[in-house]
Amino acid sequence: MIEARIHKKLIAAGGEFSLSAELNIPKGSLLTIYGPSGSGKTSLLRSLAGLLTPDKGFISYQNNTWFNSEKKINLPPQKRNIGYVFQDYALFPNMTVKENLEFASNKLNRKSTVDELLSAMHLMELENRKPDTLSGGQKQRVALARALAQKPDVLLLDEPLAALDTSMRTGLQAYILKAHKKEGLTTILVSHDVTEIMKLSDITIILQDGQISQIGPPGELFMEKHISGKFQFTGTVLQLIKQDVIYIVNVLIGKNVIKVVAHPAEIDGIQPGDKVVVASKAFNPVIYKIT
Numbered sequence: 001m002i003e004a005r006i007h008k009k010l011i012a013a014g015g016e017f018s019l020s021a022e023l024n025i026p027k028g029s030l031l032t033i034y035g036p037s038g039s040g041k042t043s044l045l046r047s048l049a050g051l052l053t054p055d056k057g058f059i060s061y062q063n064n065t066w067f068n069s070e071k072k073i074n075l076p077p078q079k080r081n082i083g084y085v086f087q088d089y090a091l092f093p094n095m096t097v098k099e100n101l102e103f104a105s106n107k108l109n110r111k112s113t114v115d116e117l118l119s120a121m122h123l124m125e126l127e128n129r130k131p132d133t134l135s136g137g138q139k140q141r142v143a144l145a146r147a148l149a150q151k152p153d154v155l156l157l158d159e160p161l162a163a164l165d166t167s168m169r170t171g172l173q174a175y176i177l178k179a180h181k182k183e184g185l186t187t188i189l190v191s192h193d194v195t196e197i198m199k200l201s202d203i204t205i206i207l208q209d210g211q212i213s214q215i216g217p218p219g220e221l222f223m224e225k226h227i228s229g230k231f232q233f234t235g236t237v238l239q240l241i242k243q244d245v246i247y248i249v250n251v252l253i254g255k256n257v258i259k260v261v262a263h264p265a266e267i268d269g270i271q272p273g274d275k276v277v278v279a280s281k282a283f284n285p286v287i288y289k290i291t
């Protein structure tokens, strides 16, 4: 269990605000953090990792104190056994892909751990390359592999799949979930992708202006529970997924994701990011772009 009470004054462009979060995360959970840009998601992860010192509060993992402002305890990051995938990857530039992983892994089973991760992340062909010769998506895969190589207790992921295309993203989502379960990790994932959150996490917190505004299973926070026969909503297209001869369109409406079944002709010209209206016509869903 991670128990944390974190209070930290942050300075945004518009002035000071307080990050103030109380978390009890059972060991083995996969918790996601969702919220607008600047709401404090990265600062919360950095506080847990020991990279940002809270003004007040405490953090413990399995009853071991990592931070306690009153008792003046503040374990450095390397004593917290955390794997961290940063938004900007933070790879060692002078080491190859393989050396980055070897550096992070323990001596015990180093070779098998590194080889397994290189293979799982499709990095075998890149193992002798230096980070500055890799694409953003490739760097992100190396960063994820390196975080797992150190066999952490707690895995902190700051939008780890943001730079990847859909098929790589889907593959790595499955791999994260597998590693999370196999290693019994406690994982905290920052994501803006509601579909990803729904797929991966047991529990989600929504952070707004440094405060937890909602907490619960993502299905409850994001899914529309009572869709009536007659409805008309505006939303943003998240994803179009081809399934045989039809498309499944994931549309974000408020905080809810609606799945609309559409024929190719209906979604002609519609792309992720477009604002659309989802309505019903004779009990069939229709979708059209707002121009």
Ligand SMILES: Nc1ncnc2c1ncn2[C@@H]1O[C@H](COP(=O)(O)OP(=O)(O)OP(=O)(O)O)[C@@H](O)[C@H]1O
Binding pocket: 009, 010, 011, 012, 013, 035, 036, 037, 038, 039, 040, 041, 042, 043, 044, 052
């Ligand atoms: N060490 C710090 N001291 C004071 N303020 C900080 C510090 N680090 C970040 N901030 C400020 O805190 C605010 C929240 O930043 P943070 O990176 O935690 O947000 P975020 O929710 O992760 O955003 P994004 O989704 O864009 O990554 C920002 O306005 C930032 O400038």
